[in-house]
Amino acid sequence: MVEGAGRAKAWICGVLLAVCSMQSAFAEASRPDRAGFAASLCGDGAAQSKALDEFVRLSGEAAIDDLAVAGDLLRGMLERRFLCLGDATLLLDKAGASEGRDVASGTVHTAAGGRSPVLGLRQRALVETASGIAALVAGETVELRSKGLAAVERRMAGVPEAVLVRAHKTESDAGLKAAIGVAAQGAALSSTDPARRLAAIGAVADTPSGAAFSRLSALKTDQAYRADAEFRAALDAGVARVERAIWIGNGLAVLYNGLSFASILFMAAAGLAIIFGLMGVINLAQGEFIMVGAYAAYGVQEVFRRFAPGFLDLYLLAAIPVAFLAAALVGIVIEALILRHLYRRPLMSLLATWAVSLFLINLVRVVFGSQNLQFAMPSYVSGGMPLYADFIVTWNRLFAIAFATATLVLTLLILKRTPLGLDIRAVTQNRDMAACLGIRTRRVDRLAFGFGSGLAGLAGVALCPIYSVNPGMGTTFIVDSFMVVVLGGVGTVIGTLVAALGIGGANVLIEPLYGAVAAKVIVLAGIILFLQRRPEGLFAVRRRR
Amino acid sequence: MVDVTRRHFIGTATALAAPAIIRPAWAADTVKLGCLFSSSGTMANIEGRLNHVVRMAADGLNAKGGVNGRRIEVVTSDPASDWPLYAQIGRQMLQQEKVAALFGCWTSVSRKSVLPVVEQNDGLLFYPLHFEGDENSKNIVYVNSPPASSVLPAVDYLMGAEGVGAKRFFMIGSDYVWPRTINKQLKAYWVSKGVAANAWREEYVPLGFSNFQTLVNQIRSFASEPGGQPIVVLTVVGSSIPDFLREFANQGIRATDVPILGLDMVEADLEGLDTAPLVGHLNCWAYLQAAKAEANIRFLGDWAAYVKAKSVPFSADTVIDPMVSAYDSVQLWALAAAKAGSFDVPEVRKAFAGLSFADPSGYTLTMTGENNYVSRGVFIGSVNEKQGFDILWQSPDAPKPVPFSPYG
Numbered sequence: 036m037v038e039g040a041g042r043a044k045a046w047i048c049g050v051l052l053a054v055c056s057m058q059s060a061f062a063e064a065s066r067p068d069r070a071g072f073a074a075s076l077c078g079d080g081a082a083q084s085k086a087l088d089e090f091v092r093l094s095g096e097a098a099i100d101d102l103a104v105a106g107d108l109l110r111g112m113l114e115r116r117f118l119c120l121g122d123a124t125l126l127l128d129k130a131g132a133s134e135g136r137d138v139a140s141g142t143v144h145t146a147a148g149g150r151s152p153v154l155g156l157r158q159r160a161l162v163e164t165a166s167g168i169a170a171l172v173a174g175e176t177v178e179l180r181s182k183g184l185a186a187v188e189r190r191m192a193g194v195p196e197a198v199l200v201r202a203h204k205t206e207s208d209a210g211l212k213a214a215i216g217v218a219a220q221g222a223a224l225s226s227t228d229p230a231r232r233l234a235a236i237g238a239v240a241d242t243p244s245g246a247a248f249s250r251l252s253a254l255k256t257d258q259a260y261r262a263d264a265e266f267r268a269a270l271d272a273g274v275a276r277v278e279r280a281i282w283i284g285n286g287l288a289v290l291y292n293g294l295s296f297a298s299i300l301f302m303a304a305a306g307l308a309i310i311f312g313l314m315g316v317i318n319l320a321q322g323e324f325i326m327v328g329a330y331a332a333y334g335v336q337e338v339f340r341r342f343a344p345g346f347l348d349l350y351l352l353a354a355i356p357v358a359f360l361a362a363a364l365v366g367i368v369i370e371a372l373i374l375r376h377l378y379r380r381p382l383m384s385l386l387a388t389w390a391v392s393l394f395l396i397n398l399v400r401v402v403f404g405s406q407n408l409q410f411a412m413p414s415y416v417s418g419g420m421p422l423y424a425d426f427i428v429t430w431n432r433l434f435a436i437a438f439a440t441a442t443l444v445l446t447l448l449i450l451k452r453t454p455l456g457l458d459i460r461a462v463t464q465n466r467d468m469a470a471c472l473g474i475r476t477r478r479v480d481r482l483a484f485g486f487g488s489g490l491a492g493l494a495g496v497a498l499c500p501i502y503s504v505n506p507g508m509g510t511t512f513i514v515d516s517f518m519v520v521v522l523g524g525v526g527t528v529i530g531t532l533v534a535a536l537g538i539g540g541a542n543v544l545i546e547p548l549y550g551a552v553a554a555k556v557i558v559l560a561g562i563i564l565f566l567q568r569r570p571e572g573l574f575a576v577r578r579r580r
Numbered sequence: 581m582v583d584v585t586r587r588h589f590i591g592t593a594t595a596l597a598a599p600a601i602i603r604p605a606w607a608a609d610t611v612k613l614g615c616l617f618s619s620s621g622t623m624a625n626i627e628g629r630l631n632h633v634v635r636m637a638a639d640g641l642n643a644k645g646g647v648n649g650r651r652i653e654v655v656t657s658d659p660a661s662d663w664p665l666y667a668q669i670g671r672q673m674l675q676q677e678k679v680a681a682l683f684g685c686w687t688s689v690s691r692k693s694v695l696p697v698v699e700q701n702d703g704l705l706f707y708p709l710h711f712e713g714d715e716n717s718k719n720i721v722y723v724n725s726p727p728a729s730s731v732l733p734a735v736d737y738l739m740g741a742e743g744v745g746a747k748r749f750f751m752i753g754s755d756y757v758w759p760r761t762i763n764k765q766l767k768a769y770w771v772s773k774g775v776a777a778n779a780w781r782e783e784y785v786p787l788g789f790s791n792f793q794t795l796v797n798q799i800r801s802f803a804s805e806p807g808g809q810p811i812v813v814l815t816v817v818g819s820s821i822p823d824f825l826r827e828f829a830n831q832g833i834r835a836t837d838v839p840i841l842g843l844d845m846v847e848a849d850l851e852g853l854d855t856a857p858l859v860g861h862l863n864c865w866a867y868l869q870a871a872k873a874e875a876n877i878r879f880l881g882d883w884a885a886y887v888k889a890k891s892v893p894f895s896a897d898t899v900i901d902p903m904v905s906a907y908d909s910v911q912l913w914a915l916a917a918a919k920a921g922s923f924d925v926p927e928v929r930k931a932f933a934g935l936s937f938a939d940p941s942g943y944t945l946t947m948t949g950e951n952n953y954v955s956r957g958v959f960i961g962s963v964n965e966k967q968g969f970d971i972l973w974q975s976p977d978a979p980k981p982v983p984f985s986p987y988g
Contacts, residue, residue, distance in 0.1 A: 429830040
């Protein structure tokens with residue numbers, strides 16, 4: 036306590052002295068305090084918590100400079116730039132640098148032998164809050180301050196009211212000022228002033244989420260709820276509003292989850308639909324073409340890393356044609372070497388493609404190893420954005436959905452608008468007749484096989500932000516994609532699309548009710564029953580035999 | 581014709597079988613050890629490493645003159661993450677290859693499928709994973725910790741003031757024996773601590789499951805309910821772990837909101853992930869790569885050198901608990917065989933009591949002598965931004981293993 040009081044005094048001294056603009060005296064007076072704060076961050080969990088709690092408690096009044104310095108320190112701690120070196124503490128410019136500035140004296144010092152403190156979960160939460168407060172109040176750019184506000188809002192319960200009041204007063208950016216105002220209003224849920232409480236209920240209900248629902252529902256046990264009719268009405272209205280928003284948000288989430296799962300299924304199955312539909316080849320190596328596509332994307336990434344590190348974020352886009360061509364090439368080679376000889380023997384072609392699948396898996400394993408590949412995920416496929424209530428749009432899934440849509444459009448265009456597509460459709464419907472009309476069916480087979488494999492390669496690119504990339508990744512898709520193709524009806528892209536949407540949606544709907552294991556079983560049983568009634572699938576291509 | 585064929589057949593069969601029948605493995609100047617670790621399927625990324633570690637340990641022993649004057653020969657296989665295949669290959673190794681001991685299995689379901697095979701053939705299986713306990717075979721050596729000395733200390737830590745004071749628990753596991761047993765024991769443990777039954781949720785996914793969107797949505801809504809600090813107890817295995825972590829981070833949940841205790845999560849699962857948004861999640865093992873010990877520095881150096889020399893297709897800088905445990909297994913077997921002066925399973929088993937040595941974790945690994953369990957230290961690790969784990973807590977000493985849990 037004595038130590039704590041001393042430190043509080045030092046903070047207040049800092050404020051007073053800064054006002055008197057006695058720069059040298061200020062530096063002298065606050066130095067031991069800063070060093071003391073830094074030193075306690077090097078202590079055990081209890082010492083860290085104590086120092087951080089106190090910092091948060093006093094942060095409403097502390098001097099801007101002190102907050103800025105502490106903010107620097109705390110951010111450094113989260114970014115692993117803060118080192119403890121005996122009694123001294125160092126702040127590095129970047130994690131892993133060989134030297135850094137001493138926190139107390141500002142002199143440059145070697146980092147050798149320093150240890151960066153490991154934060155327990157409780158302490159990490161405190162550091163995040165404290166560093167958020169410092170950024171909100173003393174951050175230099177609007178971006179820094181709004182990041183600070185986001186951090187503070189995550190843990191509103193632990194933030195003193197004075198911090199928000201102060202930040203609101205000093206904020207120069209109008210948008211951010213308003214946001215801070217709303218946050219401050221929401222923080223007053225348990226205020227003693229009835230008017231502020233009503234405003235707080237409104238503010239909380241304006242940003243609906245599961246957490247907001249819990250906060251508001253908790254107020255129903257408050258005595259004001261029984262005593263004050265106005266309060267009760269406001270609270271009931273607020274809770275109802277939040278409830279409705281959560282309900283809509285959850286509905287959107289189900290739609291989004293279903294759509295994203297369906298787009299993954301569709302991409303994995305699209306190539307298969309063409310190959311199976313055209314040639315009747317049950318291609319068990321389809322999953323491995325997906326893997327080839329993903330590995331091609333990895334290759335593109337490595338090329339970018341080496342030759343154009345500045346454009347690394349774009350490698351995923353550059354990988355699209357490369358992955359398509361790589362998988363198509365592998366497909367064409369396999370068709371020319373193996374499948375061509377087996378068209379009249381479906382069982383043999385099934386076994387042959389299985390062998391190809393094993394061969395590709397083991398080839399990749401020998402060349403690259405079986406560990407997960409390291410992808411640098413660009414910002415446009417990592418993280419997500421809260422859209423409405425508890426509904427978050429995750430960028431990697433959105434990428435997959437967009438990708439699947441583009442694949443669908445491309446496939447339809449090629450099949451319906453190009454000479455190759457016309458040939459493919461003709462051969463699918465009646466191979467012998469097409470041959471009689473002068474279509475070189477063998478060439479069409481080869482190109483179509485290449486096209487189907489290329490589509491699988493594209494799926495590989497879209498999947499690498501979502502799943503781990505390793506030699507065995509393809510095997511997980513093969514059962515699902517056959518399910519989609521058979522349900523959709525052999526040889527139709529639209530059928531594949533509808534089947535993918537159906538299976539994806541059914542999985543997502545059943546999962547929360549009966550669990551993921553039961554969802555798989557129920558969907559599979561449903562498909563079997565459906566095929567009993569309609570063996571040709573949802574959309575059958577009319578064939579002439 | 582028929583006679584000739586039959587005679588032919590019998591002759592050929594005898595000729596083929598003869599070497600295996602006449603000659604025990606150690607009749608020559610080598611002794612064989614068998615590995616049952618998958619290098620394909622959902623467990624490939626993590627189990628695959630263990631084959632190489634067993635080889636490395638054997639090479640180390642061979643360089644010192646082998647065991648009982650015999651050179652060790654390691655026989656590897658690929659059970660392809662297909663549980664019955666572990667039993668089938670294990671039987672082949674014991675009956676045809678005449679291996680002196682088996683080292684293998686990651687998942688409990690694979691161990692359970694090998695169990696009857698080693699018991700029928702009186703073989704020895706060294707099992708390098710921490711697991712659910714509740715099993716004690718004289719033919720299996722459990723070289724890692726049962727729940728009482730791994731999971732429970734970690735859960736205690738999270739429930740305590742030093743951790744986050746966890747009050748509510750979301751259990752999510754792969755659907756097989758290990759997660760189900762662990763969760764059963766945890767629930768009984770929480771009941772004994774006075775936690776109400778509505779404070780937990782339990783969900784299972786098929787092995788190799790990867791589409792975690794809906795489950796992470798459920799975790800978020802579970803977390804926003806009132807009732808105290810929630811945590812996730814994660815018992816999914818294999819490729820599901822990185823897929824779950826990625827979705828968890830993408831939906832914006834941080835360790836300071838809802839920490840994950842990943843019971844099967846190792847350094848290798850973080851390879852290929854951006855761990856900056858995952859910092860702070862926890863795991864618990866008997867070894868972490870960050871362990872401060874002379875033996876650990878030596879082990880890390882040996883592994884890096886081995887990877888380089890044999891161009892092993894795995895990372896030279898990643899070492900996980902089961903690798904160290906597999907290494908320890910070979911050392912234990914060698915110590916016992918040397919003490920017994922024999923490779924006979926009953927003799928080797930008799931020699932187990934009281935064996936101990938300093939393993940890379942910095943603790944002394946000891947065979948209890950009462951059963952085939954070992955006592956080892958406990959670490960709680962916290963994910964850092966460099967795809968590894970920092971040590972958050974470690975036990976003062978190596979607790980005595982409790983094979984049968986009093987809970988559940």
